[in-house]
Amino acid sequence: MKSIIHAATITLALLLFPLLLSLRAEVAYAQQPNPREDLTVTDYSWKSYGVGRMATLSEITVANSGKTSYKNIKIRIDLFTRTGKLLGSLHGKIHDELPAGSQKTFSNLDMGFMNSDLEDSEAMVTGAEVSESSSYTGAENVIFIKNWEFEGASFGTEGFITEITLENTGKTHFKNIKLLLTEKEGETRPGSTHMSSVTIHNVLPAGEERTFTGINVGFSSPKAVERSIVVSGAEVITTKELNYILSGGGSLGERIKKKITSVSILRKKDGEKKAEPRQEAPSSDESESAYESGTESVHPPASSVGSTGSAADKNTEFSQEQPREAFPKHDIVIREFEWGSGIPGATATLSKLVIENISDIAYEKIVLEIEFFKSSNTPFGSNRFKIKKALAPKQVMWLRNVQVGFISKLPDPNLIKLRVVKAKAIM
Known part of the structure; x- marks a missing residue:
């Protein structure tokens, strides 16, 4: 009998060991800066190009929206035909340093030999090294836990x-804050310590204190006698992305708006009654716009679900920090669209599309995604399409008969969603 128990204990330890390693690896990864998110090519021009010739950029401008300084910045340029077919890619490297929060223009960047004609192209950052002069501070060093309460596995x-x-x-500013929960049982034996990672899908603005509720951590040991929680990482976001999320934009913004602030499993303290669920009632402030029929809000609501403190009073202050910060998901607003024609197996169209640039930054190569749903919450397909026309600051653009790609079945015009995916800023 003892040998069976001993074998079971060893098996459990072997099963939990990879989980422990993965959690530690996740913590280490979360602490690292991400140059592909921090660095953006805002503009570039060609000096020489053509089949069999050395491709050289006369100038390329890269913006660093992060808090980390980078060097040895890797650049990739994809070459396309005018119809959007990919012909190939070129690669180059900028060895100079780009400080955090800055923008620089670099000259005469060699991109190697070209094997195709230049018709259309798109440049992007694919990687970079953290500079020695960088003073990167991870979320785990600036986010502090003030207090917390835990409900153990009483019912499961x-x-x-x-x-x-x-x-x-x-x-x-941060979003998607990761926590690492460690539970220790009274006995000292293999498998007596359990670790689990959980993400708070919300935002935590700079200089703010917020309270979050009802966070499911998954498996919890009923025998745990000691628990500890640490912040293991978070995703850095810009001021415009913060405002975009607080206004209900994107999947995270929608999730925050709909979240119920009370938990389903309630604390059972002596003499304490069950808490009643409270649901957020978001504000419906509209953006100031030249377009009269706009229905999409671009200002954040007065408060955020599951958190304390008012964000509305701070958003005006935040927006003044980086007035030229490019964030097309926030800046380009879809004001109106109408389904046009389309049959299964053929290209579909929107008969009308109205978009507005509410920022002071011009955009081009605007990529949009159209999603089709069987019901209000059941998607069955999506397509991405590009608008190559430049959208000037404060401009409202009206488009007719816009091709949105092939469809496999005829959608319900009332169950279609449209969103901005990305766009190239013309700085």
């Missing part, structure tokens, strides 16, 4: 952080 195997208050002491 799931545990809940019923409430946790976090303070962001840094100057960087």
Whole structure:
């Protein structure tokens, strides 16, 4: 009998060991800056190009929206035909340093030999090294846990952080904050320590303190006698992305708006009644616009679900920090669209599309995604299409008969969603 128990213990330890390693690897990864998100090519021009010739960029401008300084920046340029067919790619490297929060123009960048004619192209950053002069500070160093409460696995195997208050002491906004929960049982044996990682799908603006509730951590040991929680990482976001999320934009913004602030498993303290769920009632402030029929809000609501403190009073202050910050998902607003024609197996169209640039930055090569749904929450397909025309600052653009790609079945015109994916800023 003892040998069976011993074998079971060893097997459990072997099963939990890879999980422990993966959690530690996740923590280490979350602490690293991401140059592909921080660095953006805002403009470039050609000096020489053509089949069999050395391709050289006369100038290329790269913006660093992150808090980390980079060097040895890898650039890739994809070459396309005028109809959008990919012909190939060129690669180059900028060895100079690009400080955090800055923008620089570099000259005479060699991109190697070209094997095709130049018709259309798109440049992007594919990687970079952190500079020695960088003073990168990860989320785990600036986000502090003020207090937290936990509901153990009284009714099953799931545990809940019923409430946790976090303070962001840094100057960087974060989203998707990762926590690492460690549970220790009374006995010292293999498998007596359990670790689990959980993500708070919300935002934590710079200099703010917020309380989040009802966080499911998954498996929780009923025998745990000691628990500890640490912040293991978070994603850095810009001021415009923060405002975009707080206004309900994107999947995270929609999730925050719909979230119920109370947890389903409630604390059972002596004399305490069950808490009643409270649901956020977001504000419906509209953006100031020259387009009269606009229905899409671009200003953040007065408060965020599952958090304390008012974000509305701080958004005006945030927006003044980086007035030229490019974030097309926020800047380009879809004001109106109408389904046109289309049959299964053929190209479909929108009979009308109205978009507006509410920023002071011009955009081109605007990529949009159209999603088709069987019901309000059941998607069955999506397509991406590009608008190559430049959209000037504060401009409203009206488009007719816009091709949105092939469709496999005829959609319900009332169950279609349209969103901006990305665009190239013309700085």
